[in-house]
Amino acid sequence: MTVATVTVEEAAAWLQSGEAVxxxxxxxxxxAAARIDGAVLAPLSAMPAAWQALDLPADRKIVVMCLKGGRSHQVCAYVGPTGPEGQPLFNLTGGIQAWAAAGLPIVED
Structure with missing residues (x-):
């Protein structure tokens, strides 16, 4: 199955404008150690229950991320090209590592 992807720069713009979750x-x-502000945790180890527990807005793109893009790709392949209400689903290329490398902000505890 082909999984749609999004660059960190494009995803950052979507998040800033409220187009995506x-x-x-x-x-x-x-x-807890490092995250992108506004991200919602749904661990791969808790799938599919974690995914089903999400309250995903019907009018926003869904961007799925992990450390480098592998686990999020698995989730995207499992869920399919769209969310529960037809929202387009994207894997964040390079994950939080690419986000940090691009100089985008990260919340660290």
């Missing part, structure tokens, strides 16, 4: 599928300890 960001789902982080890393584990809770990774999320």
């Amino acid at each position: 960001l789902i982080d599928v890393r584990e809770a300890d990774e999320f």
